[in-house]
Amino acid sequence: MTAPLKIGVGGALGRMGRAVTALAREKPGVVIAGRSDRPGMADEGGDAPALASLDEVLAASEVIIDFSTGAASAVLARAAAARGAPALVIGATGLGPDEVRAIAEAAGAIPIVKSGNYSVGVNVLAGLVEQAARRLPPEIWDIEVLEVHHRRKVDAPSGTALLLAEAAARGRGRDLSEIAVAPRDGITGPRPEGAIGFASLRGGGVVGEHSVIFAAEEETLTLSHSARDRALFARGALEAALWVVGKPPGLYDMIDVLGFRD
Numbered sequence: 001m002t003a004p005l006k007i008g009v010g011g012a013l014g015r016m017g018r019a020v021t022a023l024a025r026e027k028p029g030v031v032i033a034g035r036s037d038r039p040g041m042a043d044e045g046g047d048a049p050a051l052a053s054l055d056e057v058l059a060a061s062e063v064i065i066d067f068s069t070g071a072a073s074a075v076l077a078r079a080a081a082a083r084g085a086p087a088l089v090i091g092a093t094g095l096g097p098d099e100v101r102a103i104a105e106a107a108g109a110i111p112i113v114k115s116g117n118y119s120v121g122v123n124v125l126a127g128l129v130e131q132a133a134r135r136l137p138p139e140i141w142d143i144e145v146l147e148v149h150h151r152r153k154v155d156a157p158s159g160t161a162l163l164l165a166e167a168a169a170r171g172r173g174r175d176l177s178e179i180a181v182a183p184r185d186g187i188t189g190p191r192p193e194g195a196i197g198f199a200s201l202r203g204g205g206v207v208g209e210h211s212v213i214f215a216a217e218e219e220t221l222t223l224s225h226s227a228r229d230r231a232l233f234a235r236g237a238l239e240a241a242l243w244v245v246g247k248p249p250g251l252y253d254m255i256d257v258l259g260f261r262d
Contacts, residue, residue, distance in 0.1 A: 127260055
């Protein structure tokens, strides 16, 4: 009989950490080995393991699913890399350049799945966006990414919006940093040809709405995705955790997990 996979949960008391914990408790073949969060956080884990220190969770886990913050994810990645284990699944968004660099460097020692969105549907959408951008020339078709989230979300554009914009930039053979434009305010002048723009809306309890708009003079094409329950992200993260254990060191994403990589 195969032993259950030992999963740690980082950012365990956040909305996504709680969703991962709830789903993992019901999923055959996995067991929650430990949960961690910021010191002083109130724990309402019920029959989940009590909160533990980061070192304790690292030692107990074969893979850690982390939906905390960019800074906490970078600390986790460095600590796991120093030990040579466990594997990581990182879903934190709003990472700064130093945090992105720390995670990439850690991936030289351990396998890490990092994604702005763990939804199967969103990652299929990203593939469609890349294909559309490849076929719709920038001198004719403008690209705008629109995202809507609940009022409590603190980063913008969302990680998913950036994931979709990066897919569009790949389709055009460009780096997103070269062609992304900041949200517009005031007298901005005409839209630069080939730019990828963003619009972020916040309100209520919206789980996540994302649209990529391709706009020409005579027609508009919109590709979109709606998330109704954040359990879908937890489910995708658990699938990523099952997939990444035993993989060689490297930085992976959901395209790899789902087998969509060309």
